[in-house]
Amino acid sequence: xxxxxxxxxxxxxxxxxxxxxxxxxxxxxxRELEEFRLALRLLAAEIGYTATPLPRAxxxxxxxxxxxxxxxxxxxxxxxxxxxxxxDASTAWLAAVHSVKPLLCLTPExxxxxxRASAGLGGLGRDDQLKQLAAAETQLAxxxxxxxxxxxxxxxxxxxxxxxxxxxxxxxxx
Amino acid sequence: xxxENWQEQILPLLPPQLRAIFTSLPAAxxxxxEEIRLRAGQPLMVQSxxxxxxxxxxxxxxxxxxxxxxxxxxxxxxxxxxxxxxxxARDEELKRGYLALPGGHRAGFAGRVVMxxxxxxxxxxxxxxxxRIARQFKGAALKILPHxxxxxxxxxxxxLLVSAPQAxxxxxxxxxxxLLANGDQQKGRPGFKVGIVDERSELAGCFRGEPxxxxxxxxxxxxxxxxxxxxxxLVRSMSPQVIVTDELGRAEDARxxxxxxxxxxxxxxxxxxxxxxxxxxxPSLAYLLENGLFxxxxxxxxxxxxxxxxxIYTGHSLQEWLRAGRECNVD
Numbered sequence: 372x373x374x375x376x377x378x379x380x381x382x383x384x385x386x387x388x389x390x391x392x393x394x395x396x397x398x399x400x401x402r403e404l405e406e407f408r409l410a411l412r413l414l415a416a417e418i419g420y421t422a423t424p425l426p427r428a429x430x431x432x433x434x435x436x437x438x439x440x441x442x443x444x445x446x447x448x449x450x451x452x453x454x455x456x457x458x459d460a461s462t463a464w465l466a467a468v469h470s471v472k473p474l475l476c477l478t479p480e481x482x483x484x485x486x487r488a489s490a491g492l493g494g495l496g497r498d499d500q501l502k503q504l505a506a507a508e509t510q511l512a513x514x515x516x517x518x519x520x521x522x523x524x525x526x527x528x529x530x531x532x533x534x535x536x537x538x539x540x541x542x543x544x545x
Numbered sequence: 546x547x548x549e550n551w552q553e554q555i556l557p558l559l560p561p562q563l564r565a566i567f568t569s570l571p572a573a574x575x576x577x578x579e580e581i582r583l584r585a586g587q588p589l590m591v592q593s594x595x596x597x598x599x600x601x602x603x604x605x606x607x608x609x610x611x612x613x614x615x616x617x618x619x620x621x622x623x624x625x626x627x628x629x630x631x632x633x634a635r636d637e638e639l640k641r642g643y644l645a646l647p648g649g650h651r652a653g654f655a656g657r658v659v660m661x662x663x664x665x666x667x668x669x670x671x672x673x674x675x676x677r678i679a680r681q682f683k684g685a686a687l688k689i690l691p692h693x694x695x696x697x698x699x700x701x702x703x704x705l706l707v708s709a710p711q712a713x714x715x716x717x718x719x720x721x722x723x724l725l726a727n728g729d730q731q732k733g734r735p736g737f738k739v740g741i742v743d744e745r746s747e748l749a750g751c752f753r754g755e756p757x758x759x760x761x762x763x764x765x766x767x768x769x770x771x772x773x774x775x776x777x778x779l780v781r782s783m784s785p786q787v788i789v790t791d792e793l794g795r796a797e798d799a800r801x802x803x804x805x806x807x808x809x810x811x812x813x814x815x816x817x818x819x820x821x822x823x824x825x826x827x828p829s830l831a832y833l834l835e836n837g838l839f840x841x842x843x844x845x846x847x848x849x850x851x852x853x854x855x856x857i858y859t860g861h862s863l864q865e866w867l868r869a870g871r872e873c874n875v876d
Contacts, residue, residue, distance in 0.1 A: 424629035
């Protein structure tokens, strides 16, 4: 009999974890989008105030971010830029999107917005570069608002769903 | 001065194919290289002390057909490498048509110019690139130093170095700045506080603020600043005894030189021109020369290599030289 109860507890715990994981992904997506927005704002500050070249600007921005995933993304762009075969900064940015995608909780739509931030990167004059980054940041902000709304409405649902699905399975098995 | 050679500083900026060509360049040619000229769709050409040389994949060639053709993609690659993939970081320099490179070298560009009003907003679609190899010849100015520095009064005379392009004006001026800033204890020549206005980063070759060429221990460098504004800034803030600047020519330059002279600083400058006739056709230079603001005019040429001193004019001979130039212009 105790094996049955042990199995039920394990099933319930696994279901709760699955629900919490889905809820955590929703929260992480919002955090990551906000962190990308911050990264673009900091990058714009590096470009606007000190005209720091991209490799050093990305390094500086990376140091000031809290999210390891976004830090990894900026490091990947920087690494691409150190390769003399890289055609331009836009190519480096898109390659980093491809390599870091599995590490973050962003949706394909979010990545499309992040990828669009590469347009003209490093290939424009200072004023135009700042306008381009501001436009990308605005798009990310809209994406972050949508992600936050989704998180607020669905976070609890995923937790309950995890608990309830676990209970359902346990009841059915018992 | 950085002691790396130009190949270590320039080659990493080139696409692999061009890098291979320059890596296997004959040592004598590499040592005398002055310019690397790259034009989209045109053969690869370098300028050495002995003249133009076409380069093919295996080195110098005599037939144009055998030379390596430069593509627009090659130029774009080099531009991105030179700017670290960040055109915005160097857009002020690019607007003026050049970039300062590590080691004091410079790259000049030609391409499509986007104007905004009367100002250059952007240089894009680069179609030609000229990499000028910076070479410092320490001691090059020793032969003219006695004409510039007066032992008796221990002062530096207001001096203008004149020549056609690529005759060694800037090299000579840089060495004069170095010699005057360092002084010479053995010969009893004091070191002067030298203020350098380096509008196009040619004199000190500053890269990220650090001079790449030796301009002496008492030199203060205003890099990337217009000559007129820079001379006044130096006078206000650095109390220079000698002000050094390259390529005078605009009206505001003449006013600034006049102002600086009145503060007691000595002026060492250069101007493009081969003779008095060419110089006094330019109103600002004519004004400075006619009013006796320069005590010495030293004419240089490439006749026996860059930095050949053709003539040194002073006092009466200077007046005669200017008069002859005026008469030529009237004719």
